[in-house]
Amino acid sequence: MPIVRGLLDRVVLVSAAVGGGLVPGFIAQYRQRLGGRLDQAKLDLEPWQKLAEQFYHGDIGKLIQYHLSSTDPTFHSEGAVIRSLVASVHQLQAAVDALHGSLASQAAYLALHADPALARATLGDWVPTFALSGEGLVFALLFALLVWLAFHALWWLLGRGGRLLFGRRPPGSWQRRARELDSGSFGP
Numbered sequence: 055m056p057i058v059r060g061l062l063d064r065v066v067l068v069s070a071a072v073g074g075g076l077v078p079g080f081i082a083q084y085r086q087r088l089g090g091r092l093d094q095a096k097l098d099l100e101p102w103q104k105l106a107e108q109f110y111h112g113d114i115g116k117l118i119q120y121h122l123s124s125t126d127p128t129f130h131s132e133g134a135v136i137r138s139l140v141a142s143v144h145q146l147q148a149a150v151d152a153l154h155g156s157l158a159s160q161a162a163y164l165a166l167h168a169d170p171a172l173a174r175a176t177l178g179d180w181v182p183t184f185a186l187s188g189e190g191l192v193f194a195l196l197f198a199l200l201v202w203l204a205f206h207a208l209w210w211l212l213g214r215g216g217r218l219l220f221g222r223r224p225p226g227s228w229q230r231r232a233r234e235l236d237s238g239s240f241g242p
Contacts, residue, residue, distance in 0.1 A: 059209060066205045067198055074197025078190040079183030081160050084168070084176045085153045091172070092146040099139045114140060157189045 103114055110116040114136070121133025152163045164173075185194065 062209075063202070063205065067202045070201035071194050071198035072184070074194035074201075075184040075190060076182050077161060077197065078157055078185035078187070078193060080176065080180060081153070081157070081164060082183075083180055084164065084173065085150070085160075087172060087176050088146065088149055088153065088169075092143070092150055095139060095143045095146055099136075099143055102136045102139065157193050161193070 102117065106112055106114040106117040118133050118137050121129055121136060124130050153160050185191065
């Protein structure tokens, strides 16, 4: 069993180091895709913002309110669309801003707040890249260390659970019992 554990230990450590080195590249590609969405949302909002500047001194909230207070259903619906565009721009801008911190904060943000559809799309077009920056290498090493420690904790728990489940047998006890059976002496 020590050979299997040693082999798995090395495989887990190397795989985690490589995986940790690929994470920064994925984050960069996710951030680029997110930036593209933000740019498109701003382009979609731009004509409405120009109308707000022309009639409401740039206050798009007043333009939205004007549309929403209309009795014309089409005009009223436009107000909901403009409000949705403004909300999308604010949400996307907040996400882009959150992804301009350190690599650790970017990874934490994605782990907790990633847009599932955007993450799937990024993964679909993802080109694996290994980060060779200082921050990327440190991230890969720390990621590998955490995964490696988790592997050892899991191995220890499984070993402990197995001993509790199957009872404690000192090493070599089956060999001693076999010798006793061969020699004809049956000790405790």
